[in-house]
Amino acid sequence: MSRSSQRSIAVLLFLIVGVATLCVASNTCVADEGSGIAKPPVGHHIQRTMSLLANATPEHRTPVRILLYGQSIVRQDYIRKTLAPELARRYPNAEITIENRAIGGYTAPALQYTAMQDLYPFYPDLVIFHVYGGERGEFEGILRSIREKTTAEILTWPHHVDAGDENRTARIEEGSELRRQLARNYECELVELRDAWKKHLKDNNLQPSDLLVDLVHLNRRGGELMGRLVVEHFVEPKNPPKNWAPMVQSFDARDVSDASDADTSSLSFSGKPWRRDGNALVGDSPDSALTLRFHGNRVVATAHRMTGPLGTARIFVDGKPVSAHPECYAATLPTPTPIDYRPALKLVELGDDPQAEDWTLTAHIDSDNGREFHFTVVGSVTGEDGQGDHTKPFVSKSGRLQIQPRMFSFAEAVGIRKKPLPESFDIQWKVYLLGVDVWRPKLREESGVIDQATLVQGLSNGPHVLTIVPNGDGPVPLQSLTVYRPPLESAAN
Numbered sequence: 244m245s246r247s248s249q250r251s252i253a254v255l256l257f258l259i260v261g262v263a264t265l266c267v268a269s270n271t272c273v274a275d276e277g278s279g280i281a282k283p284p285v286g287h288h289i290q291r292t293m294s295l296l297a298n299a300t301p302e303h304r305t306p307v308r309i310l311l312y313g314q315s316i317v318r319q320d321y322i323r324k325t326l327a328p329e330l331a332r333r334y335p336n337a338e339i340t341i342e343n344r345a346i347g348g349y350t351a352p353a354l355q356y357t358a359m360q361d362l363y364p365f366y367p368d369l370v371i372f373h374v375y376g377g378e379r380g381e382f383e384g385i386l387r388s389i390r391e392k393t394t395a396e397i398l399t400w401p402h403h404v405d406a407g408d409e410n411r412t413a414r415i416e417e418g419s420e421l422r423r424q425l426a427r428n429y430e431c432e433l434v435e436l437r438d439a440w441k442k443h444l445k446d447n448n449l450q451p452s453d454l455l456v457d458l459v460h461l462n463r464r465g466g467e468l469m470g471r472l473v474v475e476h477f478v479e480p481k482n483p484p485k486n487w488a489p490m491v492q493s494f495d496a497r498d499v500s501d502a503s504d505a506d507t508s509s510l511s512f513s514g515k516p517w518r519r520d521g522n523a524l525v526g527d528s529p530d531s532a533l534t535l536r537f538h539g540n541r542v543v544a545t546a547h548r549m550t551g552p553l554g555t556a557r558i559f560v561d562g563k564p565v566s567a568h569p570e571c572y573a574a575t576l577p578t579p580t581p582i583d584y585r586p587a588l589k590l591v592e593l594g595d596d597p598q599a600e601d602w603t604l605t606a607h608i609d610s611d612n613g614r615e616f617h618f619t620v621v622g623s624v625t626g627e628d629g630q631g632d633h634t635k636p637f638v639s640k641s642g643r644l645q646i647q648p649r650m651f652s653f654a655e656a657v658g659i660r661k662k663p664l665p666e667s668f669d670i671q672w673k674v675y676l677l678g679v680d681v682w683r684p685k686l687r688e689e690s691g692v693i694d695q696a697t698l699v700q701g702l703s704n705g706p707h708v709l710t711i712v713p714n715g716d717g718p719v720p721l722q723s724l725t726v727y728r729p730p731l732e733s734a735a736n
Contacts, residue, residue, distance in 0.1 A: 286478035288432035289396045291487040292369040293479050296330065299337035304691040306338045310367040310395075312358070313374040315347035316403075316469075319461055322371060325470025330477065336691070342367075346585055348659065351377025355384055356590040356650065357576060363392040364573040364677060366541065366700060366727070370395045371473065375402070378421060386429045390731040391704070392540070394490040398476065399426055400434035403469065404441055405459040406451045436472050443468060493725045494535060496524040496547075510535050510724070523547030523722045526556060526713035533721065535709045539728035540702045542709050546684035546694040547720035554717025556682045558698050559710040565678040571701040572597040577604075577672040580664060583656040587670045592645040594638075597674050600624040602644070604670040606653070611663050613653035620644060643674075677701040682711065684720055704729050 286293065292307060299305040309326075311317050320343055327341050344361050346354065351374045362370065362385075370389060374382065389395055401419030405411070419437050426433040444451065454465030461469060497519065499510045515531040517524040525547070526533060535542065546553075558565055565571055577588040587606070601623040609615040617632040620639055628644065631637030637646040653664060677700035685694045699709065713719045 284480060286432065286476050286480060288430055289369055289398055289476065290480070291491065292396055293477065295368060296334040296337045296339070297479055299334055301336055301691050304336055304338045304693060306693060306695060307340070307369075308365070308367040309339070309341045309369045309371065310362065310365055311341070311343040311345055311371045312354070312362055313345045313372055314349050314354070315345070315460060317371070317373055318343065318345035318347045319466055321461060321463075321466030321470045322473050325467065326371075326474050326477070329474050338693070348585065350375050351381040351385060352379075353589060355381045355388075357586065358385055358388065359590055360574050360576045360672075363388065364701070366393050366697075367395050369398060371398045373400055373402075375418065378418060382421070383425050383429075386425055386431065387731065390429055391729055391733040394487070394541075394727045394729055396487070397426075397429065397431040398434065398473070399431050400436040400473070403436055403454075403461075403465070404444065404451045406455055407458060432476055434473055434476055436469065439472050440468070490728050490730055491725060492728070493723050495522075495723050496533075496721045497522060499524060499533065509537060517721075520547065520549070520720065523720050525549075526711065526719040526721070527554070527715065527717075529713055529715040531713060533711045535711075535724050535726075536706070537709065537726040537728075538704075538706050539726045540704045541700040541727035542698045543725045543727070544682060544684075544696050544698050544711075545722045545725070546687075546696070547722040548687050548694075549718060549720045550686070552717050553684045553686060554719050555684075555714045556719045557712045557714060558679055558682055559712070560699050560702065561707055562710075564680045565699045566598075566676055566680050568699075568702065569593070569595050569597055570703065571677045571699060572599070572674055573677055573701065574602075575673045575675070577670050580653060580656045580670075581668050582660045582662055582664060583652075585652055585656065587652055587656075588646065588672075589650045589652060590647075591650075591672060592647075593674065594642040594645060596641070597643055598624055599676050600674055602672050602674065605667060606664075606670060607667045608653065608664045611657075613655075613657040613664050616651070616653060681714070682719070698724075700727075704732055 292309070295305050295307045311323055323341050323343050327339070330337070330339055342365070346357060349357065354374055372385070376382070377385070386397065389397055399422060401422045402415045405415065407415065423433060443449070454462060454468060456462045494510045499512060511534050513532045513534055515528050517526040517531055517533060524533065560568060572593055574591045574593060577586045577591060579585055580587045588604070602620060604618050604620045606616055606618045609617065615633055617630065619630040620628045622628055622643070625641050625643060628639040628641050629637070631646070633648050633651070636648065638644070657664060678698055679696065682696055682698060684696070687694050711719070711721070
């Protein structure tokens with residue numbers, strides 16, 4: 244069977260099994276009027292996020308990470324400005340991070356590339372996502388990649404009502420229906436924003452332009468409406484489903500066995516056992532190792548609260564340091580051109596031997612429209628690593644970088660800003676490790692603050708063995724290890 248066929252079957256099974264599980268778990272699914280499709284209640288598909296928020300206490304200030312992604316409508320930031328104070332009011336004990344990385348003007352065909360550096364490495368608990376375009380598969384590709392690369396819940400919506408003509412309205416209706424269908428297929432939280440928008444216009448005797456500053460962008464009144472409609476989905480049902488439990492699984496450090504039980508236990512000792520300290524384990528000796536056998540692509544350690552100096556521990560995955568796994572590196576989004584805020588490069592691909600370092604691409608513009616150019620690249624560790632131009636794909640001398648000509652945004656910047664680029668300028672990005680070779684637990688002075696560290700991220704979504712070996716320079720207090728297993732298997736696995 245081909246990879247594409249396997250993926251199609253996986254998505255279908257994900258839909259069938261997932262919907263059945265959700266409906267049984269909550270016993271609250273209702274028929275979607277006119278479609279006969281089971282419609283989950285409001286908030287049903289963001290219940291892991293809601294559980295994290297609701298279970299935070301002064302003694303356990305749970306971290307919750309929310310990412311807004313999309314283009315200019317999301318970038319206007321009305322959703323974050325509405326959501327952030329509301330969640331802070333309702334859940335004062337949660338440590339909430341809400342970050343907006345939307346890029347104006349980037350439809351789904353462009354965001355599918357920037358997401359590789361901007362979205363998936365961030366690995367949020369919840370993605371709030373809306374974008375135009377992508378009817379040829381790019382929009383679905385982003386949803387599928389979120390499901391393949393992360394355990395993030397997804398909240399999305401069909402397009403709001405803009406002031407376009409009949410032809411545009413017909414296209415927007417088709418695009419909105421596609422988003423409803425894909426939200427069902429990938430178990431996203433769907434805000435029925437377009438229908439609610441129409442009702443709001445009718446009930447208040449408004450025209451679409453009354454909520455806009457131009458053809459499509461929101462004025463404050465429209466922005467507040469969008470923010471309010473999204474926030475309405477942040478509810479806690481009486482019987483929250485636990486369908487996300489297999490995707491995010493915590494292993495309490497106290498539930499550890501001897502090495503002799505390693506074949507049947509996920510967490511085990513080898514060598515000298517770690518000592519117990521309340522609800523945690525503490526490793527002191529380099530002759531002791533704690534081993535976690537897991538299936539997933541990410542492991543996060545939560546440290547136990549202790550006083551006094553703490554030690555460090557080496558981290559190994561499948562017998563190698565985390566830094567020896569090429570898939571555990573990511574690149575930041577490159578800096579913009581001097582005339583625009585959008586990234587000068589949509590995607591920098593990493594080769595088989597990446598390392599943590601800073602990179603600089605010096606661009607030399609050879610035409611007024613920005614279509615012709617040449618460049619050199621230099622790594623802070625690698626050094627001078629080759630030169631290229633607009634005519635062909637670039638592979639650096641070390642093999643650590645690959646850049647396709649279509650990823651350069653020079654001509655787009657000139658076209659949007661209507662002014663030329665400088666003759667030369669620098670573009671910069673960082674390559675960094677998604678994890679650590681050495682874990683350094685922190686002393687926590689503030690009550691309730693949780694010390695969490697990503698030990699490894701970006702692995703193939705499959706079986707792995709993680710080993711924690713103290714360095715002997717002080718106590719290493721472990722409270723739990725949390726394993727993240729994305730619900731869909733990637734075709735690359």
